[in-house]
Amino acid sequence: MSKPRILVGQLWHEGHSFNPVVTDRDEVQILRGEPLLELARRSETAFSGVVRAAERLGYECVPVLGARARPGGPVAQELFEEIVAAFVAQAGQGGFDGICLELHGATIAQDCVDTEGELLERLRATVGPEMPIAVALDLHAYLTERMARNATIMTGYRTQPHADMVETGERAMMLLDRILKGASVPRGVVTFVPFLMRGSDETTAEPMRTICAQAEDWRAKPGLVDLSIFNIHPFIDGPRAGQAVLAYDDGSGIARDASQALAEVLWEARDRFTETLPSVADALALARDSSTPFVLGDQGDRVLGAGPGDSVEIARVALEQFPDLAVATVVYDPDVVAAASAAGIGQTVSLSIGASVNKSLRPLRANWQVTRLGRARFVNEGPYMAGVEADFGDYAVLTAGALNVVVTTLVPNVHDPAFYAAVGLPVGSQKAVVARSANHYKLSFAGSAVPVTVDTPGMTAFRPQDLPFERIRPVHPLDAVQWTPALGFVALS
The missing domain is CATH 3.40.50.2300 (Response regulator)
Structure with missing residues (x-):
């Protein structure tokens, strides 16, 4: 039969x-x-x-x-x-x-x-x-x-x-x-x-x-x-x-x-x-004093929450307040990848990166050394989405001091340590890395890094008053809503 x-x-x-x-x-x-x-x-x-x-x-x-x-x-x-x-x-x-x-x-x-x-x-x-x-x-x-x-x-x-x-x-x-x-x-x-x-x-x-x-x-x-x-x-x-x-x-x-x-x-x-999250500076201070790497979840621009992944707020704090701390992060900016690729590995470029989509954020300008170029394609280790292939497009690693920023041409949905290994920055080589996630990254980084979700600005911060909601309304807390289960x-x- x-x-x-x-x-x-x-x-x-x-x-x-x-x-x-x-x-x-x-x-x-x-x-x-x-x-x-x-x-x-x-x-x-x-x-x-x-x-x-x-x-x-x-x-x-x-x-x-x-x-x-x-x-x-x-x-x-x-x-x-x-x-x-x-x-x-x-x-x-x-x-x-x-x-x-x-x-x-x-x-x-x-x-x-x-x-x-x-x-x-x-x-x-x-x-x-x-x-x-x-x-x-x-x-x-x-x-x-x-x-x-x-x-x-x-x-x-x-x-x-x-x-x-x-x-x-x-x-x-x-x-x-x-x-x-x-x-x-x-x-x-x-x-x-x-x-x-x-x-x-x-x-x-x-x-x-x-x-x-x-x-x-x-x-x-x-x-x-x-x-x-x-x-x-x-x-x-x-x-x-x-x-x-x-x-x-x-x-x-x-x-x-x-x-x-x-x-x-x-x-x-x-x-x-509602929740109160630590600041980026507080989290990086903890990472500096830890023998285990930290992984910082970017609450305000988490791609796993449908953000554009173009925020450089964590990178800014690392560069300006912790210039000697080995930190690796990731940002979406196709134009910067093109410029870095044209310059070539080993060259120094003066570029503003990030905030290419969310204009309420600020880009980060520095003199960057192009240290690596390639394709950000890898398979998630999991357990979250284990075995699923990810492709964040072409990438360039830009380095300023101890900070490494991986810039990608496709929006980087980073929630797995396999990404950092794929771009030549394994988690164990850093004091802190960044996940474009606020929750799920904790599953896959367990055992390799201490997870801390940090308070950052962006489209995925839990601040509904900052977004122009229309069709959902009336809704609490934006409106005074009288509701019963019936x-x-x-x-x-």
């Missing part, structure tokens, strides 16, 4: 409504066919979990495509339309029993803020109302009613930093398997909570630690099929962005109780989601 077949695919990009750098073809890795499945089998993503679980359960995976890009500005609309068309065309051929996808959930395109809702709506129109569709989502998904209505079941990461990506993909596939083997289609509800987080969102610390423990208590109750809390990416300007609690049950009604109870707990804790509740079936 032939194996039952599952249509599988991936779309992973986290968007920022106020980052003007369009995510175009040179920033998006697209794989199809068997190469996509092979990568899933040897890497550590939610899509890896989907494929592994499907094959373990005896299904044949029918791959559409996997499209991955670093977080950043909106995906080029034409490219997004091509990706959606590929999914719809494959789905229209039929010959499969279910669909299981990894979607980030916070992808945006130039003309569409609810891209996953658009994709799922077009898929549903193609395959009809009875085809089961399961989706694995990032914890920071911009969950929309359209997404939830067009999927049969959706489940999200439960950890921040995201240590359970593979498990989430596996869970999505097992929930689909449950339906395909005769279980009743679960009934879903969602409660939207209108506030923006301003930090303190890690699930191992308060207030999320207690909230996540309460979610686990709900998951243990009879009748609840699945439950996800979405701390929606806080830089998307879309209707009902904020927080969301999505729950499914077997018809017992417990999903509504769980969703509304946890939404109320989130709302009551809304002003606890106001945010939506029954999906």
